[in-house]
Amino acid sequence: MKINHNLNAIVANNKLHQNEDALSASMERLASGLQINHAKDDPSGLAISNRMTTQIDGISQASQNAQDATSLLETADGALNEITSIIQRMSELAIQAANDTNTPTDLQAIQKEIAELKKEIDRMSQDTEFNTKGLLDGNLDGRLYSSKTKTDEYNVYQSDMTRMYVSDYVAAGTYAITVTPGTQASVSTGAATLVTGDSATEITADQAGTVVINGCAVEITEGMTYAEALQAIQETATYAEADMTMDTDTGVITFTSPNFGDDYEVTVSADNANLEALLGMSGSLTSTGTDATVTILNGEQTLTDGTTVTSAFDLDSATYSANGNDITIRQVNGFEISFRLNENLDADTTIAMEVTTMGQLTVQVGANENQTMMVRIPEISCESLYVDDIDVSTVKGADRAIAKLAAALEKVSSVRSKIGAYENRLDKAYASLEVSEENLTNALSRIQDADMAEEMTEYTQYNVLVQASTSVLSQANDLPESVLQLLQ
Amino acid sequence: MQKEKMQEYTRRISQSNRTQLVVVMFDMIQTYLEDAKVCYDEKNREGFKQEVRRADKVIQELQDVLDFKYDLSKELYVLYRYCRERLAVSMMRFELEGLKEAQSIMSRIGSSFRLLAEKDQSEPLMKNTETVYAGMTYGKFKLVENYTGNESNRGFLV
Numbered sequence: 001m002k003i004n005h006n007l008n009a010i011v012a013n014n015k016l017h018q019n020e021d022a023l024s025a026s027m028e029r030l031a032s033g034l035q036i037n038h039a040k041d042d043p044s045g046l047a048i049s050n051r052m053t054t055q056i057d058g059i060s061q062a063s064q065n066a067q068d069a070t071s072l073l074e075t076a077d078g079a080l081n082e083i084t085s086i087i088q089r090m091s092e093l094a095i096q097a098a099n100d101t102n103t104p105t106d107l108q109a110i111q112k113e114i115a116e117l118k119k120e121i122d123r124m125s126q127d128t129e130f131n132t133k134g135l136l137d138g139n140l141d142g143r144l145y146s147s148k149t150k151t152d153e154y155n156v157y158q159s160d161m162t163r164m165y166v167s168d169y170v171a172a173g174t175y176a177i178t179v180t181p182g183t184q185a186s187v188s189t190g191a192a193t194l195v196t197g198d199s200a201t202e203i204t205a206d207q208a209g210t211v212v213i214n215g216c217a218v219e220i221t222e223g224m225t226y227a228e229a230l231q232a233i234q235e236t237a238t239y240a241e242a243d244m245t246m247d248t249d250t251g252v253i254t255f256t257s258p259n260f261g262d263d264y265e266v267t268v269s270a271d272n273a274n275l276e277a278l279l280g281m282s283g284s285l286t287s288t289g290t291d292a293t294v295t296i297l298n299g300e301q302t303l304t305d306g307t308t309v310t311s312a313f314d315l316d317s318a319t320y321s322a323n324g325n326d327i328t329i330r331q332v333n334g335f336e337i338s339f340r341l342n343e344n345l346d347a348d349t350t351i352a353m354e355v356t357t358m359g360q361l362t363v364q365v366g367a368n369e370n371q372t373m374m375v376r377i378p379e380i381s382c383e384s385l386y387v388d389d390i391d392v393s394t395v396k397g398a399d400r401a402i403a404k405l406a407a408a409l410e411k412v413s414s415v416r417s418k419i420g421a422y423e424n425r426l427d428k429a430y431a432s433l434e435v436s437e438e439n440l441t442n443a444l445s446r447i448q449d450a451d452m453a454e455e456m457t458e459y460t461q462y463n464v465l466v467q468a469s470t471s472v473l474s475q476a477n478d479l480p481e482s483v484l485q486l487l488q
Numbered sequence: 489m490q491k492e493k494m495q496e497y498t499r500r501i502s503q504s505n506r507t508q509l510v511v512v513m514f515d516m517i518q519t520y521l522e523d524a525k526v527c528y529d530e531k532n533r534e535g536f537k538q539e540v541r542r543a544d545k546v547i548q549e550l551q552d553v554l555d556f557k558y559d560l561s562k563e564l565y566v567l568y569r570y571c572r573e574r575l576a577v578s579m580m581r582f583e584l585e586g587l588k589e590a591q592s593i594m595s596r597i598g599s600s601f602r603l604l605a606e607k608d609q610s611e612p613l614m615k616n617t618e619t620v621y622a623g624m625t626y627g628k629f630k631l632v633e634n635y636t637g638n639e640s641n642r643g644f645l646v
Contacts (some may be wrong), residue, residue, distance in 0.1 A: 064565070067569065068569065071569055071572065071573045071576075074573065075573060075576045075577065075580065078577055078580070079580050082580075082581070123533075123582075124580060127533075127537065127579055127580050127582065128576075128579075128580040129576065129579065129580075130572075130573075130576045131544070131548070131572070132541060132544075446566065446569070446570075447566055447567070447569075447570040450589060453567070453570050453589070453593060456563065456566065456567055456570075457567060457593050457596055457597065459563065460560075460563045460564060460567060460597060460600075461596050461597060461599075461600045462600075463560055463563060464560065464597065464600035464601060464604070465600050465603060465604065467558075467560055468604055468607070470558050470560060471560055471600075471601070471604060472506060472507050472510070472604060472608065473555060473558060474554060474555050474557075474558035474560045474561040474564070475510050475550065475553065475554060475555075475560075475561070475564060475601070476506035476507065476509070476510060476553070477506065477509050477510065477513070477549070477550075477553045478506065478553075478613065479553075480501050480502070480504065480509060480613050480614050482549060483501055483509060483512060483513060483516075483549070484498065484501055486513075486516060486542070486545055486546050486549060487489065487494050487497055487498065487516070488489060488542055
């Protein structure tokens with residue numbers, strides 16, 4: 001009995017029914033035994049599709065590259081335009097909040113809207129992409145690496161620096177510094193009966209008075225229970241940028257500023273000695289935060305974690321400024337490095353940042369080897385813009401927010417102008433490529449808007465029909481497997 | 489894409505000649521964009537992005553196989569790139585305006601290729617595939633598809 005069997009076809013048919021991506025693309029082509037239809041005979045058996053012939057002309061591919069890069073940059077710029085509007089809206093809200101006629105409830109309502117706008121910025125940062133490449137999430141920026149140190153509190157290696165940013169004029173290399181982190185303003189009372197006593201105990205007449213925290217007054221009245229008094233103090237403390245925590249064992253109350261640096265202070269006082277005693281205080285308490293201190297290093301250095309590096313700072317021109325733990329180091333000619341220091345580091349820790357150019361987008365704009373253009377777009381998000389901790393519901397929050405938002409707007413604008421400069425260079429590259437190609441007409445120019453698209457579509461629809469066989473030749477795909485892979 | 493849709497497309501691809509394959513790709517774009525619209529209505533951001541990406545990949549494939557020896561490729565190329573930009577904006581803003589524009593443009597070009605496909609009688613690209621016969625057997629309104637070819641293994645472990 002002769003068994004008629006077409007093994008290849010069975011395998012092929014099973015593959016068609018399975019519809020899975022279990023095998024990788026190349027294995028699929030080899031193992032499935034599907035025959036590929038060629039425009040010309042190819043003895044090697046490998047498929048050469050039409051796409052190869054379009055690449056033979058290096059110049060027209062370079063033209064496409066320049067135009068594709070322009071599309072990418074336009075998408076990024078579109079998103080940045082939206083983000084600019086959002087920041088401007090946040091500024092309006094902050095200015096409204098800075099008005100003294102607002103009640104705490106008003107401020108909280110404004111802060112809610114700001115919180116939603118912050119989320120929108122971060123969403124755009126994540127969702128803006130072109131050709132599956134993230135554009136605003138740091139994906140198109142050169143990679144920056146921070147040294148890591150073990151800190152006692154967590155006993156794991158943590159990055160010494162976050163929110164790292166370098167300007168275009170920072171050469172690749174390692175940059176080391178010795179740092180002492182800044183501190184928050186913080187005061188603590190002694191053992192406070194208000195905490196350790198029975199929470200239902202009432203305040204007596206001779207204990208009633210006013211507690212003032214950072215200039216904000218809270219009335220402690222006769223008849224309030226200890227619990228109510230503590231709550232009133234805590235609410236005012238939060239508003240006054242002196243977050244309150246209590247240790248229920250020792251009765252110690254601690255007031256701490258929400259952020260680091262000498263812009264923050266905590267002052268707590270009470271106008272009644274009995275009230276002071278209840279709070280475990282004997283006189284007013286005051287504290288101011290400190291900014292981080294930085295020593296810039298050059299040459300061979302050993303970091304606190306043991307590694308040795310060669311630091312590339314130029315000691316003759318490097319200067320730093322510190323706002324809490326937010327540090328900016330500048331040198332001549334536009335060199336700028338900024339980051340936020342890990343607040344848990346010990347004093348005098350030596351750390352380093354490694355700057356690389358890996359990850360930047362390289363656009364091939366000519367047919368030959370070194371005709372490339374490097375494009376970098378830094379991360380644009382609430383964190384990298386330092387607007388993530390904006391809180392207009394505190395006493396000075398609105399003023400601080402206005403300043404931070406102005407800085408954020410400046411940064412976004414500078415990125416947009418850089419993108420504009422890149423696009424100008426690409427336009428020039430494209431124009432020169434066009435001149436050198438004899439057959440290309442202006443047909444590869446970019447469609448700018450919907451009206452132009454409408455015109456183009458109508459024209460092309462008609463052309464496709466009229467040119468019939470040529471249309472098929474210009475678009476046809478000889479590789480059905482590549483289409484199968486697109487089924488997901 | 490739903491499983492049945494995928495199977496339908498697989499079958500079409502296995503039977504397609506070169507013009508029909510182009511039409512299949514345009515149809516796939518429509519399917520993905522419709523799926524994206526569904527995700528948008530369900531406020532499913534991640535799903536929306538995924539479907540838009542899939543549609544974008546198909547347009548990219550159309551872009552990649554263009555043969556620039558012919559002028560028409562340039563016209564098609566600029567339209568594809570514009571559509572991809574509109575899709576990117578739609579994804580970034582999480583709205584449908586850009587998507588609908590891209591969908592309309594691709595649908596119109598697709599319909600031109602569909603008319604061409606009706607006239608193209610050439611052989612399917614994939615060889616050794618099964619032959620599909622469709623007929624109204626076993627019921628008036630029931631379309632039964634019958635596959636001939638070596639699908640069954642007749643007891644042999646292959």
